[in-house]
Each structure stands twice: as structure tokens, then as C-alpha cells.
Amino acid sequence: MDAFLDVALRSLAVYLFMFAAIRVFGKNQLSQLNAGDIVLLLLISNAVQNAMVGSNVSLEGGLVAALVLFVANFIVKKIIFKNPKIKSLVESDPIILIKDGVVDNLKMKEQEVSFDELEEAVREHGIEKIIDVKLAVLEVDGNISVISIDKETGSTKFSRRRRKFPRKSHKF
Known part of the structure; x- marks a missing residue:
């Protein structure tokens, strides 16, 4: 034994x-x-x-x-x-990258998310401009969730995008 x-x-x-x-x-x-x-x-x-x-x-x-x-x-x-x-x-916490059309550059730098990657995520969700994003969140699993307001109906749209490269955080 x-x-x-x-x-x-x-x-x-x-x-x-x-x-x-x-x-x-x-x-x-x-x-x-x-x-x-x-x-x-x-x-x-x-x-x-x-x-x-x-x-x-x-x-x-x-x-x-x-x-x-x-x-x-x-x-x-x-x-x-x-x-x-x-x-x-x-586990890391969700990180807000865009709120009411304003990009948090400090959080993006901390989480190693490039502006190009953020713009790509926004476009993949069918949103033309970052200013139209109500909320973009880097989720705990590395995905980027995007919430926008549909200008025609006034309703909220939610979608997620898988990151190509996992984020790096919680370094000891």
C-alpha cells in the first residue's frame, strides 16, 4: 500500500x-x-x-x-x-473595457488587449463604432462580451466573442 x-x-x-x-x-x-x-x-x-x-x-x-x-x-x-x-x-474578475462608448485604455493595457482586437470584437458584434457600445466586458474566461443599444428599436443587444489569445492575469 x-x-x-x-x-x-x-x-x-x-x-x-x-x-x-x-x-x-x-x-x-x-x-x-x-x-x-x-x-x-x-x-x-x-x-x-x-x-x-x-x-x-x-x-x-x-x-x-x-x-x-x-x-x-x-x-x-x-x-x-x-x-x-x-x-x-x-479566478480573475470581469473587466470593463468600454462603458458608454468610452474605452478604458488603462484596463486594456493591464489585460494586454490591443485596440485592434477590441475594435475587431466590436465589429464582429455588428457594431460599426466604439461610441455605439454601451458596455464591453472582458469576461473571466477571456471572452469579450459586448452590449449595445439598437438605435432603431431602443432595445439592448448582447453578444460574446472568443479571444484568439487568452488574457494573462493573476500572476503570483
């Missing part, structure tokens, strides 16, 4: 390291992976495999490692859901 406990502890250590490393290096969302991201994930998984299972290359050792990763992820998600302080540490 000591061999399986060793695998469990190693797996937990690797999970916690990877969780922290992803936050430090700015990948707060992985919904749109490019080729470089996929290669990086494959190489990391290969690099940490031996760190998790050590000399135990049995089926049972691999299953214990996988089980520990699933359980650790489940527990972390529960903790984040139940504790707002930890959630704010781990």
Missing part, C-alpha cells in the same frame, strides 16, 4: 504545481488552444508522468494517479465555488 500512497502524494503534488504554474504563466482559460498550447500540454504531461508514478508503472499505479487527479480537481472546484476569497485569488 505504501507504493500507492507514494503515487497518490506524488500525483497530488504535481496537480498542485501544475495548477499554480498555469495561474502564474497566465493561462486562465484554455477553451481555445492553438498548436503551441497543445504541444506544450503534451510535453508537460509526458514530463510529469514519471514524477507522479515514480518507479510504479503498473496499471494500478496509473489508475491511482488518475483517481487522485480527478479527486483533487473535484475538491479544488468545490473549494473555489464555496469560498469567494479563494475564488477571487484563483
Whole structure:
């Protein structure tokens, strides 16, 4: 049983390291992976495999490692859901980039969103000019949501755009 406990502890250590490393290096969302991201994930998984299972290359050792990763992820998600302080540490807050047609250049610089990218997001939502945007928000998952007012009907229009490059924030 000591061999399986060793695998469990190693797996937990690797999970916690990877969780922290992803936050430090700015990948707060992985919904749109490019080729470089996929290669990086494959190489990391290969690099940490031996760190998790050590000399135990049995089926049972691999299953214990996988089980520990699933359980650790489940527990972390529960903790984040139940504790707002930890959630704010781990996840970023939505950031307002445009309010009532006025661009917040400081927030854009902090979040590494280019003006071209913001204009592209606005255009993709069918809005010609930034001045017509009621609210543009960089969401916690890296998407840009845009709310505008339809001049003809006076109703609010809402849409979201996935970013090509995830934003970088919560650097330790």
C-alpha cells in the first residue's frame, strides 16, 4: 500500500504545481488552444508522468494517479465555488473595457488587449463604432462580451466573442 500512497502524494503534488504554474504563466482559460498550447500540454504531461508514478508503472499505479487527479480537481472546484476569497485569488474578475462608448485604455493595457482586437470584437458584434457600445466586458474566461443599444428599436443587444489569445492575469 505504501507504493500507492507514494503515487497518490506524488500525483497530488504535481496537480498542485501544475495548477499554480498555469495561474502564474497566465493561462486562465484554455477553451481555445492553438498548436503551441497543445504541444506544450503534451510535453508537460509526458514530463510529469514519471514524477507522479515514480518507479510504479503498473496499471494500478496509473489508475491511482488518475483517481487522485480527478479527486483533487473535484475538491479544488468545490473549494473555489464555496469560498469567494479563494475564488477571487484563483479566478480573475470581469473587466470593463468600454462603458458608454468610452474605452478604458488603462484596463486594456493591464489585460494586454490591443485596440485592434477590441475594435475587431466590436465589429464582429455588428457594431460599426466604439461610441455605439454601451458596455464591453472582458469576461473571466477571456471572452469579450459586448452590449449595445439598437438605435432603431431602443432595445439592448448582447453578444460574446472568443479571444484568439487568452488574457494573462493573476500572476503570483
